[in-house]
Amino acid sequence: MRKYVIMGVQGSGKGTQSQLLAADLDLVHISVGDIFRWNVQNHTKMGAMVRRIMAAGELVGDDLVESVVRERLTQHDWNFGFIIDGFPRNRPQAEFFLESYDINGVIVLDLPDSEVRRRVLNRRVCPGCGINYNLIDSSPKVPGQCDSCGGELVTREDDTEGALAVRLRDYHEKTNPVIELFRRKEYVFMVDARPAPEVIQEQIRNCLGLPPCKHGAEVA
Ligand code: ADP
Numbered sequence: 001m002r003k004y005v006i007m008g009v010q011g012s013g014k015g016t017q018s019q020l021l022a023a024d025l026d027l028v029h030i031s032v033g034d035i036f037r038w039n040v041q042n043h044t045k046m047g048a049m050v051r052r053i054m055a056a057g058e059l060v061g062d063d064l065v066e067s068v069v070r071e072r073l074t075q076h077d078w079n080f081g082f083i084i085d086g087f088p089r090n091r092p093q094a095e096f097f098l099e100s101y102d103i104n105g106v107i108v109l110d111l112p113d114s115e116v117r118r119r120v121l122n123r124r125v126c127p128g129c130g131i132n133y134n135l136i137d138s139s140p141k142v143p144g145q146c147d148s149c150g151g152e153l154v155t156r157e158d159d160t161e162g163a164l165a166v167r168l169r170d171y172h173e174k175t176n177p178v179i180e181l182f183r184r185k186e187y188v189f190m191v192d193a194r195p196a197p198e199v200i201q202e203q204i205r206n207c208l209g210l211p212p213c214k215h216g217a218e219v220a
């Protein structure tokens with residue numbers, strides 16, 4: 001059973017790296033941001049509660065976040081383990097988590113803020129299959145259209161200058177101290193998030209003592 005946490009600033013590739021690792025090791029990928037976005041898209045009661053908070057780039061309240069995580073993990077569909085992305089983001093969340101689960105490793109994707117802005121402000125997402133594109137280094141073949149499903153690409157509501165500034169500030173103020181908290185338990189691995197996705201994936205595997213990717217990391 002493997003239980004991992006992946007952390008890193010906005011646009012550092014947490015989602016991409018989690019999916020690569022999860023697919024290869026049969027882990028369940030739990031993205032708190034994706035769960036909230038699904039609720040917003042599907043107009044649920046929870047979606048209505050979090051929509052504005054997310055669009056402004058602010059953090060959703062700890063009680064709601066913790067209940068989402070608890071509920072997701074009690075489904076126990078993670079026979080081989082899980083990788084959780086976007087949680088914990090502050091000290092109370094980290095304390096809640098550490099009380100309930102033993103973690104095998106924490107991966108921190110490291111990226112300078114200047115690169116974050118370049119990536120996030122040029123990001124487009126396919127609402128159909130969730131693939132991320134970057135208009136600078138991974139633009140779709142047909143402008144505005146998903147290579148995989150043909151869906152119309154959109155900009156995330158929180159990928160604006162204003163919301164990004166709030167998200168980055170929260171990351172440095174609230175999420176960075178979580179890394180220090182985890183560090184006391186000595187299983188934090190810092191990985192440079194600037195190289196190509198498949199290079200980062202191999203680094204992550206090295207750190208975690210895992211063999212190279214079975215399928216060979218293929219990334220859009
Ligand atoms: P990013 O890491 O790029 O900010 P995510 O997709 O992880 O994006 O999260 C999107 C939004 O969902 C956050 O800005 C926040 O509003 C909310 N959210 C996700 N995870 C948490 C969390 N652990 N605590 C509070 N809010 C969260």
Ligand code: ZN
Pocket residue numbers: 126127128129130131146147148149150151
């Ligand atoms: Zn698509």
